[in-house]
Amino acid sequence: MALSAFFAQKAAGESRREAYAAAMTDAADLAAESCESRQYDPAVAAHYREAIDIDKAREEAYLELIDYMQSVGQTNAGLRCVTARLDAEDGTGSGKDAVLLAVAELYFAGSDEDPSFVRDYGKAARYYAAVDPDVCPQAPYFASVASILSDFSDAVDWESALSRMREFERWSTGQPLSVSRVRNMRILAGVYLANRRELLACGIDPHAEAVRLLCRAKEDAEALTADLGAGPDGIAMMAASRAYETSGTDLLQELLNIRKMILRDLAGVYSSGAAGNTAYDPDEAIRCLSDLLDLTEEEDEICRIRLRLAACMILAGRDEEAREMYEMLITGHPSYAAAYVDYASYLLSAGDGGAAAEVYMKAETCPDAENEPNFASVGMKLKNAGLI
Secondary structure (H helix, E strand, C coil): CHHHHHHHHHHHHHHHHHHHHHHHHHHHHHHHHHHHHHCCHHHHHHHHHHHHHHCCCHHHHHHHHHHHHHHCCCHHHHHHHHHHHHHHCCCCCCCCHHHHHHHHHHHHHHCCCCCCCCCCHHHHHHHHCCCCCCCCCCCHHHHHHHHHHCCCHHHHCCHHHHHHHHHHHHHCCCCCCCCCHHHHHHHHHHHHCHHHHHHCCCCCCCHHHHHHCCCCHHHHHHHHCCCCCHHHHHHHHHHHHHCCCCCCHHHHHHHHHHHHHHHHHHHHHCCCCCCCCCCCHHHHHHHHHHHHHHHCCHHHHHHHHHCCCCCCCHHHCCCHHHHHHHHHHHHHHCCCHHHHHHHHHHHHHHCCCHHHHHHHHHHHHCCHHHCCCCHHHHHHHHHHHCCC
């Protein structure tokens, strides 16, 4: 009887593993096409939910569901699905530290892939507090900062928040060089930028603080990339924040992604004309974007970076270079509507209405032109000027 029970349990476990793997494979196959088109496919989320229900203890399906929903602009829906399942278990998601950390970081730092997603410091504090501090030592610091920031902006105790942020920065920089340390610096920089208006009112220069932290993160990431310098401790820390065994290849890919995000962040600060931005420097933004271009292989991303480069060149007064960048884009990517629309807008503002009309009419032939935010407004300006 004991042997029968053992083999029955073993067979059930094997069957569950096979069902889980099948659901994950089905989700991944559909997600690849969905992410490429950036169109949400409910079947992908359904397969991930199926995997979660098959084996609630495994974290991969939770994490991949969150990543997928971000990539198609459905971050809120993804978090609702994941947190509902965490809360249904014991209210804390105990034992799922990688999932709790991913949820907390999204609520705290926002989503790079889904700009429509809005931070929620109160929820961030809750999920950071549920993370085991032995697994993720930075969680209590983030929980404390998030708790302070969760008040309405006019009620936030900024002195306490800044004190806690600086305490956390000192702790983090005192840790061994690791991917976690890089991520911590970038997340802290994001806090300064997300609350820049309130910090300026307190006499703090949020842009300078963000640039300082991002430059530190950039240096650390480059050092780690040069020679997986964190060693086994860093890899273990990395694995603790992801639900898979981290090989050297995985770590290098993670570092590449982080380096790209840091360069995007820096370019954004340097090119922002926001009031009080002492870091404003379009030439520095161009340098960051050029470095980002060197790290990028995906053709769609390369086009977006070159479009940003053209905009920064205009800000820096490098108009001839901007024109060359636009011309290179529309020549090399004749169906890329955003390049035509932005170029036409620039030419119109530069007083070259005839050339703007010519470029705009080419944009009209692109299949996705009407999805471009400025397509209609540029067309209206050209019509009002009698150019088209």
